[in-house]
Amino acid sequence: MVWLYIPQLSSLSPAAQQHIETSDLLISPMVALELEYLHEIGRLTVRGNDVVQSLTAQLGLRVCDQPFPPIVDRALAQTWTGDPFDRIIAAHAMYADRPLVTRDDTIRANCPVAVW
Secondary structure, rough: OOHHOOOOHOOOOHHHHHHHHHOOOEEHHHHHEEEEEEEEHOOOOHHHHHHHHHHHHHOOOOOOOOOOHHHHHHHHHOOOOOOOHHHHHHHHHHHOOOOOEEHHHHHHHHHHOOOO
């Protein structure tokens, strides 16, 4: 998502660009939380909510409103990572059966809806 905010679209793969250009852009609420966490630890200079609000205004991004309990149930089975953000974000994409655009090799290897 930061790739869209910066913007560095040329850094995206053709498949990722196609999904972004042709799909409704949805994010898990956990993405906003992870972005805020990255800001708090100094890995992002902008607040997570500012990124989400900017992309909402520019690209029509929406926060997915799927019910959270079944997403957490699915995240419990994602034992391939100890990162709670990755577990829930991947589980959310799988639960919603929506593509998860990510450069992360581990997520792509373990999440059948992940693309890059």
